[in-house]
Amino acid sequence: GLFSSSTTKSILDSGLALKGTFAELAAAATGVIKGFEVIQTVKSSSGFFGIGGSTKTRINTVLSELPPEAVRSVSQAFVYGEELLRTIGETAGVAQDTITTVLQNLDVDELVSLRGLTGEELTKELSSVIGSILDDASYEIFESFAEYAKFGEGMLETVIRVIDSNRKAIQALDNMGISFTLVGDASFAVTEGLVNAAGGLDKFLEQASFFTENFMDEAAQLAPAQKSVAKTFADLGLTVPKSRHEFALLVNSLDLTDSSTHSMYQTLMDVAPAFDKVSDAAEEALDTYRDWE
Numbered sequence: 001g002l003f004s005s006s007t008t009k010s011i012l013d014s015g016l017a018l019k020g021t022f023a024e025l026a027a028a029a030t031g032v033i034k035g036f037e038v039i040q041t042v043k044s045s046s047g048f049f050g051i052g053g054s055t056k057t058r059i060n061t062v063l064s065e066l067p068p069e070a071v072r073s074v075s076q077a078f079v080y081g082e083e084l085l086r087t088i089g090e091t092a093g094v095a096q097d098t099i100t101t102v103l104q105n106l107d108v109d110e111l112v113s114l115r116g117l118t119g120e121e122l123t124k125e126l127s128s129v130i131g132s133i134l135d136d137a138s139y140e141i142f143e144s145f146a147e148y149a150k151f152g153e154g155m156l157e158t159v160i161r162v163i164d165s166n167r168k169a170i171q172a173l174d175n176m177g178i179s180f181t182l183v184g185d186a187s188f189a190v191t192e193g194l195v196n197a198a199g200g201l202d203k204f205l206e207q208a209s210f211f212t213e214n215f216m217d218e219a220a221q222l223a224p225a226q227k228s229v230a231k232t233f234a235d236l237g238l239t240v241p242k243s244r245h246e247f248a249l250l251v252n253s254l255d256l257t258d259s260s261t262h263s264m265y266q267t268l269m270d271v272a273p274a275f276d277k278v279s280d281a282a283e284e285a286l287d288t289y290r291d292w293e
Contacts, residue, residue, distance in 0.1 A: 005045040013038040015114035016074060016126070017063055022103040022137055026082050028075035035064045036111055061111070077126070081134050085141060088156075091163050093184040094141055102140040108133055131156075144185050148192050165201050166191045172208035175224045177216065222281050225274040232271040236264065244279050247272070 013036075018025060020032030041058045066074075082103060089099050112129045114122055131154070138155035139146070149158045169191040170180050182190055198204035212221055233240045241247040251268050254261045 005043065008042045008044075010040050010042075011037050011115070012040050012059070013111075013113050013115050016066075016110075016112040018074075018108050018110045018112065018129075020108060022078060022082070022106040022108060022133065023100075025108060026075060026078035026103070028071050033066060033071045033074050035066050037062050037064070074126075077130050078133075081130060081137075085134070085137060088159055088163065089141060092142060092145075092159065092188075099141055102137060106133075106137050106140065145188070148188070162188055162192060165195050168201065169195060169204060171224075172205055172212075174227075175212050175221070176208055177220055177223075218281070222277065225277040228274040229271060229278050232267060232274075236267065241275070244276070247275055247279075 015036060017034045017036040018032065019034075020029060024032045038059060038061050041060070042055060043058075044055045082099075085103075086096060086099055089096065110129055110133070112126060114125060117125055134156050135154040138159060142155060142159045145155065145159045145162055148162050149155065150161075153161070166188050170187070173180050180187070180190075195201050195204045198207060229240060238250075241250055247268075251265070254265050256262065256265060
C-alpha cells in the first residue's frame with residue numbers, strides 16, 4: 001500500500017531479577033525473586049511510496065513471576081549463605097545481632113543473565129552472583145579483616161583463610177608448649193603476623209613441627225593430644241574410650257541416616273588422630289611395664 005509498517009520483537013537477554021534485602025531474599029519475601037526478559041522491539045515504516053521511512057527501536061526489561069519451586073530454590077541459596085556467614089561469624093567473634101542487622105539492610109539489585117545457559121554453566125553463573133553478594137555482606141560484617149586481604153581474594157575468602165590459619169597456628173603453638181590466651185581481633189593479628197613472618201602457613205607449621213619433634217621430650221609432645229582428647233569427650237558428655245576398639249565401637253554405633261549424629265561423627269573423626277597418638281603412647285607404656293615384670 002501507500003504506507004506499510006512492520007514490528008519485530010526479539011529477546012536479547014533473560015534470567016533472574018533479584019531485588020530486595022539479603023534477609024528478604026533468604027525469606028523468599030513477595031516479589032523479591034522474579035524472572036526477567038530484555039525485549040527489543042523494532043518498528044519499521046516505509047513512508048509514502050518509500051519516502052520518509054523510519055525505524056524505531058525500543059528496549060524494555062519485563063519482569064515476570066516465577067513458579068514457587070523456582071523461587072524457593074533461589075531463596076535457599078541465600079539461606080545457605082546466611083548460615084555460612086553466621087557460622088564464620090561465631091568463630092570470628094562477631095555478634096549474631098550484628099550479622100542480622102547487616103543482612104536486613106544490605107540491598108540487592110541484580111539482573112542475573114542466564115540466557116542460553118544450562119546445567120553446570122547455569123549453576124556456575126548463579127553461584128558467582130550469589131558469591132559476589134556474600135562478599136558484599138562480608139565487607140560489612142568482617143570489616144576488621146580487610147587489612148589481611150591478599151591480591152585477588154574476595155572478602156569471604158580472606159576471612160575463611162585467616163580463621164583457618166589462626167586455628168592451625170594456635171594448635172601448633174600449643175603443641176610447642178606456648179600458651180596463647182588472646183581471642184578475637186587480637187588473636188588474628190598475632191597469628192597473621194607470625195604466619196607472614198615465616199613466609200606462609202605451610203612454612204610456619206613446618207617450623208613448629210620441627211621444633212616440637214626435636215626440642216621437646218615425649219611427654220611434652222603427647223600433652224596436647226591428651227588435652228584434645230579429654231576436652232573433646234568432655235564436650236560430648238562421654239567417657240573417653242579405653243582403647244581403639246572402644247573408639248571404633250562408638251563410631252560404628254552412630255546411625256548416620258539420622259542427621260543429628262553427623263556433628264558427633266565429624267567431631268570423632270577430627271579427634272581420631274589425637275586419640276591414635278594417645279593410644280600409641282599408652283600401648284608403648286604398657287609394653288614397657290610388661291617387659292619389666
